[in-house]
Amino acid sequence: MRVSEQQIGDEWSSAGQVGQALRHRREQIAQRWADTPLFRTVFTVSRDEAVEACKAVLDALAEVAEAGRVEDVDAPGFFVVREQLARMSASRARTGLSPAQIAGEVAALRSSAVEHLTAEFEQEPAAVVHGALLALTMLMGTLRLVVMETALSDGAELINRQRQQLLEVATPVIKLWDGVVAVPLIGTLDSARSQVVMESLLEAIVAQQAQYAILDITGVPTVDSLVAQHLMKTVAAARLMGAECVVSGVRPAIAQTIVQLGLDLGGVVTRATLADALAFALRGLGVGFGPTSHQGVVAR
């Protein structure tokens, strides 16, 4: 730490001075910042709340400056206000501002800070003022980066969470009968989804002691060789566990595609509709049908 402080020499001392100046003029700068749209529109309860938020950011900036890490986005000083900045950028983003516009609003904070800093260093020689302003500029640039970073990581987190939710929502395993489970597949079947389908289906086979598993592809728009491969894998895994797998919902168009692509579905049992697949499973289980349901269900 010592070495690096000496290495950056002048720069570090200007940063230190900026830090002290920021602490000294904390009240005035905070009052000015509280009126900027960035703070005013986020902290709407009272002006005092906005001023407090400004002070928290200023304290963080001062701490970072005093530590001599004006260009370090990961400086410990920023940790305290990261959550607050994330809240601010998220709330500004909700009003329809692009990340660039939010960054512009953060940059706008610089002018009032510069004004107060110039006043603070009035008696100092020009070189000192110049150094201090340079350090402040770098510091504000870093703040802008931190805001951008929190905003972006927020977005990435949201996307991840939604992707996970989509995976869960899209693949429910339904118990149709004692010993018969079904998965209605909806949407395109990619590797990640087929993995989830396979796992949840196999878990359900164990939990329900299911001898028959039905994969319903009515909601799958197209079947290509990759989708067929995923289906085959799932069928093979279910078979290894001792359950028979039936693929249902094979529409005429899909059947034609499968034949034209020359896909070999091996020994997979396929049926046109879920009802046919259920009838197949029930017959395999030895479940009897009454005379009315016999005509209705076992039509094939």
Next chain:
Amino acid sequence: MTEQPGWLPQAHVPVLRLDDVLLVAIQGDLRDENAERLQYDVLQHIADSPATGVVIDISSVEVVDSFLGRVLAEIAAGAELLAARTVVAGMRPTVAITLVELGLTLTGLRTALDVQSALRMLREHPAPAAREHGERGAYDYDRS
């Protein structure tokens, strides 16, 4: 029982006889020498007794590799030659996924959810030799 060859290690996996079915419960890791010993034991038991079915319970096997997959297939094929049916019971989901990812779908192997359904399966679809003596050609491989 006939004397065991000296090159085989001590028995690690016991082979239990329940009437005409042999029950083998594999626990944990199955190493090369144990697997070889197990194959030998199962086939010897089938030859010595009127067993027509073999149930291999792998519900306590958590980790699987291509080796275990091959051993299971080999036991089944060997038993088939001696006119006995093999059912592998209780494979865990993770094991099934691993085998499929390894490309080992073991298509010739019969499988069941647990030992109980494996026994039921053997009772309902007995090995051809038990059903029709001397008529192996009538053997059908239809599980449905």
